[in-house]
Amino acid sequence: MDVSAMIPELLSALPLTLAITFTAMVAGFCLALVASTLRIRRVPVISNLVDIYVSYARSVPVVLQLFVAFYGLPLLVALFGAADFFSPNVAAMVGLSLYHGGYLSEVMRPAYLAVDRGQHDAADSLGYTFRQKIFRIVGPQAIHIGLPGYGNSIIYLIHNVALVMYIGAADVMATAHLIMERDYNQYQFETYLVLAVIYSVLCLIAWLVIRFFELRSPMQAPEAKATTQIRHALISNA
Amino acid sequence: MFETDILLQDTREILGAVPVTLGMALLIFPLSAIVGSLFALVEYRRVPVLRELVMVYKVILKGVPMVVVIFLSYFGLPAALQFLYSALGIDANAHLMPNWIILVIAITGCVAAFQAEIIKGALNAFDTGQSDAAYSLGYTGSQLFRRVLFPQVALTAIPDLTTSMMVIMKALSLGFAIEVIDIFAQSQLTAALNYYYLEAFVIAVVIYMVIAYIVTQIADRLEQALRIRT
Numbered sequence: 001m002d003v004s005a006m007i008p009e010l011l012s013a014l015p016l017t018l019a020i021t022f023t024a025m026v027a028g029f030c031l032a033l034v035a036s037t038l039r040i041r042r043v044p045v046i047s048n049l050v051d052i053y054v055s056y057a058r059s060v061p062v063v064l065q066l067f068v069a070f071y072g073l074p075l076l077v078a079l080f081g082a083a084d085f086f087s088p089n090v091a092a093m094v095g096l097s098l099y100h101g102g103y104l105s106e107v108m109r110p111a112y113l114a115v116d117r118g119q120h121d122a123a124d125s126l127g128y129t130f131r132q133k134i135f136r137i138v139g140p141q142a143i144h145i146g147l148p149g150y151g152n153s154i155i156y157l158i159h160n161v162a163l164v165m166y167i168g169a170a171d172v173m174a175t176a177h178l179i180m181e182r183d184y185n186q187y188q189f190e191t192y193l194v195l196a197v198i199y200s201v202l203c204l205i206a207w208l209v210i211r212f213f214e215l216r217s218p219m220q221a222p223e224a225k226a227t228t229q230i231r232h233a234l235i236s237n238a
Numbered sequence: 239m240f241e242t243d244i245l246l247q248d249t250r251e252i253l254g255a256v257p258v259t260l261g262m263a264l265l266i267f268p269l270s271a272i273v274g275s276l277f278a279l280v281e282y283r284r285v286p287v288l289r290e291l292v293m294v295y296k297v298i299l300k301g302v303p304m305v306v307v308i309f310l311s312y313f314g315l316p317a318a319l320q321f322l323y324s325a326l327g328i329d330a331n332a333h334l335m336p337n338w339i340i341l342v343i344a345i346t347g348c349v350a351a352f353q354a355e356i357i358k359g360a361l362n363a364f365d366t367g368q369s370d371a372a373y374s375l376g377y378t379g380s381q382l383f384r385r386v387l388f389p390q391v392a393l394t395a396i397p398d399l400t401t402s403m404m405v406i407m408k409a410l411s412l413g414f415a416i417e418v419i420d421i422f423a424q425s426q427l428t429a430a431l432n433y434y435y436l437e438a439f440v441i442a443v444v445i446y447m448v449i450a451y452i453v454t455q456i457a458d459r460l461e462q463a464l465r466i467r468t
Contacts, residue, residue, distance in 0.1 A: 056447060058404075059446055059450030060408070060443050060446045060447065061408040061446065063414075063422060064411060064446070067426075067435070067439050068440070071436040071439060072436055072439075072440075155301075159303035159304065160303070162305050162306065163305060173305070188309070189310065189313040189317070192309045192310045192313065196302040196306050196307075200298070200301035204301060
């Protein structure tokens with residue numbers, strides 16, 4: 001088996017995998033913002049619908065969600081009289097965005113709720129408007145709490161992008177299957193090992209980016225400094 | 239378009255796969271919890287070499303998608319077992335190993351990495367003053383584990399363990415890649431026969447959501463019941 005020939009061929013399909021990932025990341029983030037806002041605000045009927053959406057995104061296997069998107073979206077579009085424009089790639093993007101949005105809203109909502117109630121009261125008493133309160137006081141603290149969970153959800157998203165081949169998108173997994181079939185299925189184990197390395201590297205990069213933001217977070221520094229100071233104080237006492 | 243006539247018949251067929259799926263999930267759950275607890279214990283006790291090995295294991299299995307792990311064990315496990323058989327001189331054919339066992343092993347391996355994290359978190363939440371108190375009262379190590387540590391750690395871990403139960407249920411749907419029939423695979427087979435794809439998948443979605451609801455309810459009840467007694 002020629003790994004040096006296989007890797008460039010696999011990497012040629014990487015842009016599609018990355019495109020699906022980034023679309024799902026951005027669209028999912030917006031969806032999650034809307035969903036968590038609605039779930040925190042408790043608008044009567046809409047909030048219940050959002051609850052159902054979130055439990056759909058979290059309790060149904062992602063393969064199944066992709067299939068539902070693939071077969072269901074054309075039907076939905078047909079109801080409005082539009083032409084069917086769903087290629088497997090678009091269906092994969094929409095399906096994964098819905099999954100990621102639902103999953104992420106369960107990260108955002110607890111992070112927002114974990115911010116101390118007193119912080120809201122203090123901001124209100126100081127005359128902050130709602131927008132100022134979110135951007136200057138509650139937001140930064142919620143981001144600090146939610147960042148590890150966000151990192152996890154990004155890694156899950158990257159894992160789940162590997163499933164889009166089942167609805168016919170030509171991503172890295174699908175290309176690997178093509179390569180294997182061309183070699184009469186002799187080197188399946190080796191090809192999957194190469195795939196495993198590629199996905200590990202993707203996850204590692206995502207993890208490093210999140211880690212960078214975690215360390216850069218303004219709330220991280222004083223805490224870490226404080227604990228080291230306490231430790232130094234204890235050591236000097238001992 | 240969406241056919242409602244077909245729903246009842248499809249539902250009956252897809253429900254037939256529920257016991258198998260639940261059975262496999264109930265097999266994987268304790269297995270992965272045991273392996274995960276061992277990993278967590280190794281990290282909690284800081285056992286020198288094993289600790290680094292567990293770290294590497296977790297990094298690898300968390301970075302690789304579960305489909306890839308399942309395919310790797312599908313193509314690698316029988317060969318490895320065959321090698322072991324021939325090395326030990328046992329006359330058996332490892333390639334006859336049924337696919338569902340491969341799936342169970344692969345998912346157990348994946349989920350154990352997550353279980354280890356959950357149980358480590360629960361162990362860290364355990365107040366060490368309690369173990370000091372227990373030791374000062376003359377508890378032995380096994381008594382401490384049975385009467386003080388385990389009840390509290392298990393209770394703390396219940397919500398996350400529920401999530402991992404659902405992760406297992408969802409992971410089993412990847413088994414159709416190696417021809418194991420669970421709820422999702424059954425819905426696909428049913429759809430392939432009568433071409434009503436969306437209908438079959440919607441039924442599967444509803445079944446999964448109902449199972450998730452029931453599992454969450456059971457876990458909540460269990461947690462409440464245990465919390466009152468302590």
